[in-house]
Amino acid sequence: MNLLVLLAIVLLIIAGHQLLRVIELSRGLKKTKEWQVTDSDNDMMGKAMLMFMFVFFAFFFWQVNRWNDRALPPAASEHGAKIDALFDANVYLITFVFLVTNFFLFWFAYKYRGNSQNKAVYYPHNNKIEMLWTVVPAVALTFIIIFGLKYWNEITAESNDANKVVIELYAKQFDWTARFAGKDGKLGETDFRQISSTNSVGMDTSDVVGFDDILVKNEIHIPVGREIELHMRSRDVIHSAYLPHFRAQMNCVPGMVTFFRFKPTKTTAEMRKDPYVVQLMAGINKQRATENKEPVEFDYTLLCNKICGASHYNMQMNVVVDTEADYNAWMQKQKAVKTVASK
Amino acid sequence: MSSPTSSTLEKEHLSHHAHVHDHDDHEESFVSKYIFSMDHKVISRQFLITAVVMAVVAMTMSIIFRLQLAWPGEKFAFINAVLGDKWGKDGILDPNMYLALVTIHGTIMVFFVLTGGLSGTFSNLLIPYQIGARDMASGFLNMLSYWFFFLSSVIMLASCFIQDGPASAGWTIYPPLSALPEAIPGSKLGMTLWLVSMAIFIVSSLLGSLNYIITIINMRTKGMKMTRMPLTIWAFLVTAILGVLSFPVLFSCALLLIFDRSFHTSFYLSDIYIGGRPLDNVGGSPILFEHLFWFLGHPEVYIVLLPALGMASEIIATNSRKPIFGYRAMIGSILAIGFLSFIVWGHHMYMTGMNPFLGSVFVFTTLLIAIPSAVKAFNFITTMWKGNIQYTPAMMFAIGLVASFISGGVTGIILADSTLDINVHDTYFVVAHFHIVMGLSAIFGMFAGVYHWFPKLFLRMMNKKLGYIHFWLTTLTAYGVFFPMHFLGLAGVPRRYYTNSNFPMFDNLVDINEIVTICAIVGALAQGVFLFNFFYSIFRGEKSPQNPWKANSLEWTTPMAHLHGNWPNELPEVHRWAYDYSKPGYEKDYVPQTVPLADGEEDGGEH
Numbered sequence: 001m002n003l004l005v006l007l008a009i010v011l012l013i014i015a016g017h018q019l020l021r022v023i024e025l026s027r028g029l030k031k032t033k034e035w036q037v038t039d040s041d042n043d044m045m046g047k048a049m050l051m052f053m054f055v056f057f058a059f060f061f062w063q064v065n066r067w068n069d070r071a072l073p074p075a076a077s078e079h080g081a082k083i084d085a086l087f088d089a090n091v092y093l094i095t096f097v098f099l100v101t102n103f104f105l106f107w108f109a110y111k112y113r114g115n116s117q118n119k120a121v122y123y124p125h126n127n128k129i130e131m132l133w134t135v136v137p138a139v140a141l142t143f144i145i146i147f148g149l150k151y152w153n154e155i156t157a158e159s160n161d162a163n164k165v166v167i168e169l170y171a172k173q174f175d176w177t178a179r180f181a182g183k184d185g186k187l188g189e190t191d192f193r194q195i196s197s198t199n200s201v202g203m204d205t206s207d208v209v210g211f212d213d214i215l216v217k218n219e220i221h222i223p224v225g226r227e228i229e230l231h232m233r234s235r236d237v238i239h240s241a242y243l244p245h246f247r248a249q250m251n252c253v254p255g256m257v258t259f260f261r262f263k264p265t266k267t268t269a270e271m272r273k274d275p276y277v278v279q280l281m282a283g284i285n286k287q288r289a290t291e292n293k294e295p296v297e298f299d300y301t302l303l304c305n306k307i308c309g310a311s312h313y314n315m316q317m318n319v320v321v322d323t324e325a326d327y328n329a330w331m332q333k334q335k336a337v338k339t340v341a342s343k
Numbered sequence: 344m345s346s347p348t349s350s351t352l353e354k355e356h357l358s359h360h361a362h363v364h365d366h367d368d369h370e371e372s373f374v375s376k377y378i379f380s381m382d383h384k385v386i387s388r389q390f391l392i393t394a395v396v397m398a399v400v401a402m403t404m405s406i407i408f409r410l411q412l413a414w415p416g417e418k419f420a421f422i423n424a425v426l427g428d429k430w431g432k433d434g435i436l437d438p439n440m441y442l443a444l445v446t447i448h449g450t451i452m453v454f455f456v457l458t459g460g461l462s463g464t465f466s467n468l469l470i471p472y473q474i475g476a477r478d479m480a481s482g483f484l485n486m487l488s489y490w491f492f493f494l495s496s497v498i499m500l501a502s503c504f505i506q507d508g509p510a511s512a513g514w515t516i517y518p519p520l521s522a523l524p525e526a527i528p529g530s531k532l533g534m535t536l537w538l539v540s541m542a543i544f545i546v547s548s549l550l551g552s553l554n555y556i557i558t559i560i561n562m563r564t565k566g567m568k569m570t571r572m573p574l575t576i577w578a579f580l581v582t583a584i585l586g587v588l589s590f591p592v593l594f595s596c597a598l599l600l601i602f603d604r605s606f607h608t609s610f611y612l613s614d615i616y617i618g619g620r621p622l623d624n625v626g627g628s629p630i631l632f633e634h635l636f637w638f639l640g641h642p643e644v645y646i647v648l649l650p651a652l653g654m655a656s657e658i659i660a661t662n663s664r665k666p667i668f669g670y671r672a673m674i675g676s677i678l679a680i681g682f683l684s685f686i687v688w689g690h691h692m693y694m695t696g697m698n699p700f701l702g703s704v705f706v707f708t709t710l711l712i713a714i715p716s717a718v719k720a721f722n723f724i725t726t727m728w729k730g731n732i733q734y735t736p737a738m739m740f741a742i743g744l745v746a747s748f749i750s751g752g753v754t755g756i757i758l759a760d761s762t763l764d765i766n767v768h769d770t771y772f773v774v775a776h777f778h779i780v781m782g783l784s785a786i787f788g789m790f791a792g793v794y795h796w797f798p799k800l801f802l803r804m805m806n807k808k809l810g811y812i813h814f815w816l817t818t819l820t821a822y823g824v825f826f827p828m829h830f831l832g833l834a835g836v837p838r839r840y841y842t843n844s845n846f847p848m849f850d851n852l853v854d855i856n857e858i859v860t861i862c863a864i865v866g867a868l869a870q871g872v873f874l875f876n877f878f879y880s881i882f883r884g885e886k887s888p889q890n891p892w893k894a895n896s897l898e899w900t901t902p903m904a905h906l907h908g909n910w911p912n913e914l915p916e917v918h919r920w921a922y923d924y925s926k927p928g929y930e931k932d933y934v935p936q937t938v939p940l941a942d943g944e945e946d947g948g949e950h
Contacts, residue, residue, distance in 0.1 A: 024883065035806070037733045037807070046734065060826070063826060070830065070833075072835050080766075082762075090757050091757070094753035097753050098750055105745055108724060108728050109732065109742055112663070112732050113734065114732045120730045120924065121729040122665070122927055123666070123725075123728070125671070129725075133717065134714060134717075141714065141756075148762045149706060156702075202616065236519065236523070236617040237520040240694065242835075244835035249766065250694055253630065253695065255614040287850045287853060288847070305837040307517075307520065307839045310841075312841070313842055313843070314845040
């Protein structure tokens, strides 16, 4: 078998070599060299450029049409709705620029394809037109910058909401732990040297403020309509807490605490009834059925979004957004650190 | 500093040519001619061929991890054949090896192909040729530049064959992941070799860049004013300046990481508990690393892009048979991009915990860079307007470059906006953006350069039809690979995930990943057409005439031969800019730079 394959390869090489010889010999007989661009080359490639433009645009719209409804659902947080609106405005703008400039590029590529009868127009510069296309992008960018920074300042401003829920997201290879601030609304101090099998997030056991803190793994519940202030820490390497449905993300950096705050606007139950989410989940479950997997329901998810090691792809936590009453009921069942530690 | 060198070189040659006319004027051994050569033309070819080899390696790596991403858990004999039982047991890619491949793919493509390969090849080839110099200011440093590059390439490749595997913390090697061997196997010996290789690479890059700058400033031939230089040279000059200013910062960044890794310092480390014990390191910050890294990292994007844009300017003007539109504006935008590239690095760090106010400043500076970029794109398009476009394969790739520069550039406006970056940061949206705007544009520029200057590199012509086939297959599949990634990003898929199948929310994206991988495989095979054409033409391509593309710049004024000292007699004198194509009053549609201005004729570069 191997011998046959080898033989076939050798024959192929010989055949290829002979073919090349023939081509090389015939070169000398031709008037125009192979590498010279002829009028018919220009005509064909010019037309091909225009055709490519249509294919390119068709591919673009095909993708938008086919995959647009697989994008994340509309934001489930207050600031997220603003991000979505700004994102849409930007996408329309850049799509317009993308289509128009590519159109001119490929239209000129077609229109001015070369011909030995033609001569190009000597046109080295035009200060007015250059000024125009410097100023127009500058003005457009001014608006983009102004809106972007306005929202950015709002999103990153410090919270003065007395009713906020303070939660620490603690990352390590390769899972998340959440620490709720408890009744006093304050998180206890931490010290990485005190990390042990009974003190997984390294709480400072001498700090009384931390006694009522509540540790939760795998799934956390948060109340709808209240501000959530996330404090992020990491035990080992950089991780990133990514909550795509809330348009929230912040790196977890060892040696420091980072922050992000947001206000959820829809409970998990409400999201599950949202028409967009319903069709999204139908698509997901259709695919799962072909792989013989159980159907799933929509859930908010926390992912790790900064390369952190071998199981980076599997570092997750469920997030459930409850009504205030459900949240309080869930919270009743959680145990404070002090009780956990004394067990 | 270099003018004595150039004038001695000049004298030496003049005296030589007084005696010898028909013979190659130096008796050189094989070693000094082809291996440790100080001739810019040989060094340029050495860079190019090394880069081609590195590119094939990096591309093969991408095919392996794309197979895993499209069909996770599927068994591929190919993966087992390439990686063996340790990393590809039963044909399934190991998760640590996946990260290693992603890391080395990025490192090789960014540094070894698009920095070393692109600048090394074309700065070396074109700077002496296009400014009318006998060679680089220092042939010796130039030779060292290549051999440091070669050494660093060998070390980088060798790191793939060690027991724990190569570096695998991503090409950005953020500590603590890259600093702690307990965190990932790739941060053992593999990371050390990565750092050593990059340190040597930086030496190579600095030697090369200093040489380019000195040569351009001091060794231009008579009449070659700065405003008469082809835009390629302007681009190489600014690129070299960016390299000289930013690579030392990467060096210091890497050095501090070496200290943290090997000598127990704490520049980047603090409050870490790993491997069942707390580490002693206190007071450092990974954010410091990120600042240092991206202070190189962002100029690096333009170190990769500017040479490609410069070469595209030259190729588009030549083949449109028109002057480049807005020559001065093009120079201005190269300078503006060069300057701005130093004050935008923070846009990589909006989500790192950096002070949000600092983020605002970077939003402002980053979006400013869109203005000179837009000017460049519009000027390219206007250069083609009312042209007489000659479709050489080089011209096709140059047009492809403009298209990808626009198509990838516009999504940068979203990523530069810190508010919008929150949700697409580190997702496939970013992967799509930089692969199109930086990867595709730069590699298209490199292909365009190879097709256009192949005659100057190897004295022969590449096959045109194979060039066309290569262009169309590459373009079609490249967009098939990178365009769909935007939609993965909009669905929230993070980059560097070994598989998306652990999150049900990504289950409906399977077909997108399959399209991407299939296009990647076809695109990779299509490069076989290029490789064949390239190597075949080196040896058996048709002989090139002196000026096959009817171009104006100086490299085409010397006979098609590898002359030591580039011009057989005196150096050419320059009388005009490089872009007098289809100028009224001339019968031919090109006027080489060596043709004196007629009475009352204006030089195009003067306004």
